[in-house]
Structure formats: C-alpha cells, structure tokens
Amino acid sequence: MALPMVHLAVAYKWANNNGNNKAVFYSPEFYLGAISPDAIHSRPNINRDDKSKTHFYINSRRFDFNAGMVSANEFLLQHSYDAFGIGYVVHAVTDYFWIRYFSENFPELFDENGKTIPELYYNDTDQVDYMLYAKLPYRQFMFDMMEKSVSPDLDGLLTKEEIEAWKQRTLHWFENECPSSEPIRILTYEKVCYFIDFAPAKVDEALKINENIIYQ
Numbered sequence: 001m002a003l004p005m006v007h008l009a010v011a012y013k014w015a016n017n018n019g020n021n022k023a024v025f026y027s028p029e030f031y032l033g034a035i036s037p038d039a040i041h042s043r044p045n046i047n048r049d050d051k052s053k054t055h056f057y058i059n060s061r062r063f064d065f066n067a068g069m070v071s072a073n074e075f076l077l078q079h080s081y082d083a084f085g086i087g088y089v090v091h092a093v094t095d096y097f098w099i100r101y102f103s104e105n106f107p108e109l110f111d112e113n114g115k116t117i118p119e120l121y122y123n124d125t126d127q128v129d130y131m132l133y134a135k136l137p138y139r140q141f142m143f144d145m146m147e148k149s150v151s152p153d154l155d156g157l158l159t160k161e162e163i164e165a166w167k168q169r170t171l172h173w174f175e176n177e178c179p180s181s182e183p184i185r186i187l188t189y190e191k192v193c194y195f196i197d198f199a200p201a202k203v204d205e206a207l208k209i210n211e212n213i214i215y216q
Helices: 006-018 019-025 030-031 036-042 048-054 066-078 083-105 118-135 139-148 159-174 190-208
Strands: none
Touching: 006 030, 006 083, 006 139, 006 190, 019 083, 030 036, 030 083, 030 139, 036 048, 036 083, 036 159, 066 083, 066 139, 083 190, 118 139, 118 190, 159 190
C-alpha cells in the first residue's frame, strides 16, 4: 500500500485537476478521508482481513477492481457523496494503481514466492515519504486542512477514535526521524513522483466509469 504522503499528494492533484470539485478541494474532511482507510492500523491486533475490509477488497486479499468499485460506490451512497467519503474512495483506488505500478515495474521488490520483501519496500518508501513531506510545495496546505478536520464514525468499518488517532499520527509522524536509513535502491523519489503525476488521471478515469456518481 502507498504511504500517507503519496495518498495525500494524489488526492490533492486529483481534486485540483477537477474544476467541478473545488468544494472538495477546500474541504478539510477530504484530506482526512484520503488517509483514513489506513486508520485500521490504529486498532490493536488487526489482521490482513481487517485491512482488506477498509480498502474494499471483496472476498480476496487482492483487490478485485470491479467488485471493489461496487463496494466503494455503495460506501459513497451511504455517505451522501460527501468530501470525506470521496477522499476515502480516492485512497482505495490509488492503492489499486500503486500496487499495479510497483508490481509491474519493480520485480526486485518480490521474493521467489511473489511476496513483497518488506525490508526493501519500506526502506525505500519510508524515506521517500519523508522527502515528499519536506519538498512538496502544497504539503502545508494539506496538513493545515487535516488539522481542521473532524473525524467521523464509520459504523462497522472504523470508529471516530481510530480515525482521529491515525490523523494525529500522520500530522506528527514526520517530526520524528525516519525509521529507515539504508540507501534507497529501487523505489526512488523520482519514481514515486512519476506515480503521483500520472495517478490522478487514472483515479479520475476509474471513478467516471462508475456512473459518474461523483460528478453529478
């Protein structure tokens, strides 16, 4: 899964590129939604099935795009297509494209059984996320927005306490030293920025295919 700064950057660019979504772009809850599927990590003793549920994986630990989008659309309907819900769904769709991007382009990140090698993946992505925090010109805007946001309760999915805990973690995470320090080998800053540049259009395409519900 992509790390917080990648999700925030893709969400920012997606909303900024859509003139009809200026209300979303200036909503604090949109940026909170863009990190909130990962708020499941605020819950003790989670397993992969817990994370699959918050990311709209359907009866599978791998994302079935069509089934996942049906579930995402139902989620948006339940939340009246509000800014938080849109940010939440943008996160889930971004993860789909992120997984496809690094799995198709960086085979060195996988072992002989096809599983991601955590020490390689997180060494690179941790450090790049810190670089994005330091370098993105719109980072302060996004963090100011998140600071103002109000955490909702997602019945049966996430509690407002879990979302708030993840929000606070994200807001203050980069005040600490990066947990990874080995030289970056595979997922460089430039390669992640390339993803951030092309992903918003892919997210837009995916959402428009599904009955244009965000664009009514």
